[in-house]
Amino acid sequence: MDIQSYLLILIGTVFVNNIIMAKILGLCPFMGVSKSLETAIGMGAATTFVLTLASGSSYLINEYLLGTDLAYLRTLSFIVVIAGIVGFTEMFVRKTSPVLFRVLGIYLPLITTNCAVLGIPLLNVQAQHNFIQSLFFGFGGAVGFSMVLILFAGLRERLEGADVPSIFRGTSIAMITAGLMSLAFMGFAGMVK
């Protein structure tokens, strides 16, 4: 495995197989925490941290603790690990930025059951990545998630000032915007396998 393949994993996860836009995972924070740029950046950072750690540690658990015999425990043990990391992150955020903690609200503990966070370690196993690849895959996925979240938050901040017909105001126009964004991301399809 050379540098190029790691780079490809990064580009692939950030743009081509973007976890929100292409895999349609992690929609809960995508719609919930994208009202302002500040919270989106905070959520992105928290998720990046959790996802990278989670994919690394779940790789180790899967490889050395579970092996092939205990494969049925995989999902369960992944959730336990992720819950632990999220708990840690939660305390850390609470200490460093109470406002962000307050703003992220329910979504911070929800990272635990966030399909994106669980999905990426499982995809790692499926793709039979090694440790470094898993880390890159996790990190890339998280960067892709943060990027889309931040872009979308920027768009939604703009939407606040737009002349939207009253029935489309709020979540409806946000959904339409998300759909258009997803269409745009389809443009990356096929760039990297």
Next chain:
Amino acid sequence: MAGLAIFLGAALGFAAVRFKVQEDPIVEQIDAILPQTQCGQCGFPGCKPYATAIANGEAEINQCPPGGEDGIHKLAELLGVEFKPLNDEHGEPKPKAVAVIDEATCIGCTLCIQACPVDAILGAAKQMHTVIAQECTGCELCIAPCPVDCISMDTIQEAVATWKWKYPVVQMKVRA
């Protein structure tokens, strides 16, 4: 599996001690948004207690009439919750006013001085009282205790110094 759980539990326990949060600074931030009239219309004895109550989830964000819709919007944004229209049980927003004591009727009982939350009333026992207009928050707390009803609220009139540009009313072209 059990070992894993025990290990994580230990790690979390350590983190809980390490990153312990002393005081909730969110109270200060909520208090900064509240208008500090100390009027008690929210049902709490002042802005700080109300802020504490909001932070603890014991009060809604829509109980402050002097803060108006703007205040509720700001609180909603800070706390990441949905905006709620003002609860009219707690009163409705009024234009800013200051208390004025009718000095001819005042008997100098000092009851209003004791009621004023910001010490904006000047006077002494059996002496005429008067309101320092710049310090008055318009909370109306002095009106009820006055035994001779000599306190009234004067709405602050718009003057050149306080005038604000209005939101532009733009006439849009009607399509033929």
Next chain:
Amino acid sequence: MEMEIPGGANESARMSRTLYEFNGGVHPDEHKQVSTSRAIGIAPLPKQIIVPLSQHIGQAAKPLVGVGDQVLKGQRIGQAEGYVSVSVHAPTSGTVTAIAEHTVAHPSGLSDLCVHIAPDGADQWITHAALDYRNMAPSHLRNLLRDMGIAGLGGAVFPSFIKLNPGAAQKVPTLILNGGECEPWISCDDMLMRERAGEILQGAAIMRFMLNSDEVLVGVEDNKPEAIAALRAAAGDCGFPVEIVAVPTIYPGGGAKQLIKVLTDKEVPSGGRSTDIGVATFNVGTAYALHRAVHHGEPLISRIVTVTGNVHRPQNFEVLIGTPVAELVRLAGAVKDDTSGYLMGGPMMGITLASTDVPVVKATNCILAQSPALFPPTPPAMPCIRCTRCAQACPADLQPQELFWFARAKNFGKTQEYKLFDCIECGCCSYVCPSHIPLVQYYRYAKSEIWAREKDKKAADHARDRHEFRQQRIEREKQERAEKLAQRVSTKPATVDSDSPEDAAATAKKAAIQAAIERAKAKKDSVTPKNITDLPPEKLQEIAEIEARRAKIREIAQQPVDE
């Protein structure tokens, strides 16, 4: 951009100077020659003079005279209050008839406190003398200028004595006199420079002395060749090196920040002042007023005003501050029949006057009568099409379309992020907007909303401090009382009353209050209301009956209900 200045009258003018460009700007039709064909006229004494106490930026002046007082020309009638403030003066001798609210030149059309003076026709000066400014403590000189009411005549009316403070560095290297006058229609500075160039430069000499400047520049737009020639002729014998620079005509080239950029290539930092980069700018009119104040001891009581637009004889007048606009319009041969309104200032930045009763103030550079033919109404606004022509035209290098977007959405935090307060409200963006969106109105709205909020915030913080202090005090008093009580109890343990001393005190107090209420009631009853003193007997009878009924109801209400 290199510019060779053609045919200078003296050596300093023959120097060539590298000029720079600011981004943006527009070229509206000038319409200046309309009012420059006639010399500056001296306006006759008006029948009534109304001097607003707040003509400058900052706090209003405090009135020094009372109704009925005789005042002399140049007498101080309002004293500067606070730091950012200047005095106001009686423009002529006469009697103070009122100190009352009067409509003033303000976009709100609201009234403000003014001193009304009925001129006695004698126009008698108060004793005044030239100032020996070179042998004076600088702070004393500045205070004298404040008391003579000298403020910037370019439009902002910022107290000049503050700008004439060289600060900690004891020096402002570059002094710029602003003769840009970029707004269409206005020609008061142009005419002042043509006719009184020498006096302007004498004013500049005082500024140069006060600021300890090395370099004095006069920037004049190149559409005023007569003014440039007059200044160059005067520069030869003014006694200090001064450079008269013709700058390209482009609106808003007369803006202070823009002129500094053109002449020195320096940019005033965002939120900063020009003195931060060692430059001071003054309007040429301010220099003239300073000359009158220092060399003649005359406070600022008159200024040059252009009366133009839809009038029969457009002209510049030297007008006493406080002259009603209506009188000025009459001097210019009255307005034509289709006049639809009046602006104070130019078409780009001027404010609409609520009526022609408003008095001329220190800021009044132009009275512009409007008509539908000269100023066709703006077509209805269309949605923003994001063409960014406003961004190309903005001389402050802002993003007007973004500011508009966020101001419209009332997202004030974002407007400040996009540097709303660097906007000089020049109106270039609205001028070029193909959708005719009144952009500047949105910025003004956002600015005043932000200011109001900041004020509210300050008031709230203040109230919080006072409330917290009060609570501390109550707590402390409680503690002190408890300590005292504890002491008393320990000294007199034997006497145990049924009432504690606290209760007894409270009861006594209540009784005293009750007695006072009774007294107040009695007093109220004894004072007969004025509006029933001159009534016929039958009416009085009726009132007495009503009073009796009321008393009975009160009695019934006070009786305990026993069933």
